[in-house]
Amino acid sequence: EVRLVESGGGLVQPGGSLRLSCAASGFTVSYNYMTWVRQAPGKGLEWVSLIYSGGGTYYADSVKGRFTISRHDSKNTVYLQMNSLTIEDTAVYYCARTMVGLDGMDVWGQGTTVTVSS
Amino acid sequence: SYELTQPLSVSLALGQTARITCGRRNIASKNVHWYQQKPGQAPVLVIYRDNNRPSGIPERFSGSNSGNTATLTISRAQAGDEADYYCQVWDSSTGVFGGGTKLTVL
Numbered sequence: 324e325v326r327l328v329e330s331g332g333g334l335v336q337p338g339g340s341l342r343l344s345c346a347a348s349g350f351t352v353s354y355n356y357m358t359w360v361r362q363a364p365g366k367g368l369e370w371v372s373l374i375y376s377g378g379g380t381y382y383a384d385s386v387k388g389r390f391t392i393s394r395h396d397s398k399n400t401v402y403l404q405m406n407s408l409t410i411e412d413t414a415v416y417y418c419a420r421t422m423v424g425l426d427g428m429d430v431w432g433q434g435t436t437v438t439v440s441s
Numbered sequence: 442s443y444e445l446t447q448p449l450s451v452s453l454a455l456g457q458t459a460r461i462t463c464g465r466r467n468i469a470s471k472n473v474h475w476y477q478q479k480p481g482q483a484p485v486l487v488i489y490r491d492n493n494r495p496s497g498i499p500e501r502f503s504g505s506n507s508g509n510t511a512t513l514t515i516s517r518a519q520a521g522d523e524a525d526y527y528c529q530v531w532d533s534s535t536g537v538f539g540g541g542t543k544l545t546v547l
Binding site (some may be wrong): 358360369370371373375379380381383384417419422425426427428431432433434439 | 442463471474476483484485486488489490495525529531534535536537538539540541544
C-alpha cells in the first residue's frame, strides 16, 4: 500500500524551529517528486516546497530562507526543517507525492499540526 | 505572482451538475489539477492534467481547460460530493493553488 505519514508537529514559540518528517511506504521517495503543502486554520491550501528526484529544491516566497526541504533516501523519508517560525506559519502541514512530470499530487499524508504561539 | 481565481461557493440540488471554475489569463497553457477536501481530511486528487481521472475517482468527475478558464464538472451530484475543491497548477517549479470553492449539495 502506498502511504505517507507525517510527524514532528507541535507547539513552538515565535522564532523557534521545528523539523517535520514524512515517512513513505509502498514507493521510493528518491524516484519521485515530493511536496509540502500547508493549510492555516479555516484557510485554503498553500504550496510550501518541492524536492525533485534529482535533488533540486524550490520554495514559496513566504518560507524562502527559513525552511529547508530534504530527504534521507535510506529511510525513505522527506523532511521540512522550519526555522524562525512566526505566527503566520501556524497550519496543518501535509506532504504529498507529486506525479513525475510535475503533474498532480496523487498521494497525501494525513497532516501534522504546527502551532506557533507564545 | 501567479494567482488562480475560484468562486467562493457553489450550491446545487441533488442530482444536478456542478461546474466549478478556475480562472487566470491563458490558463489553457498550463496543466490544471483538481483536489477535493472534506472537513478534517487530507485533499484527494480528483482530476490531473486538465481532464484525467486517477483510479478510483468516479466518471461523474470530469475537467476541461480552455482560454482563461479551467472547469471541474461533477455530474449527478451526490451528498457525498459536498466538499471544498481546489484547482492547482505548476508555474516554473512553484506550486499555485486557487482559493478553493465550497460545494454545497442541497
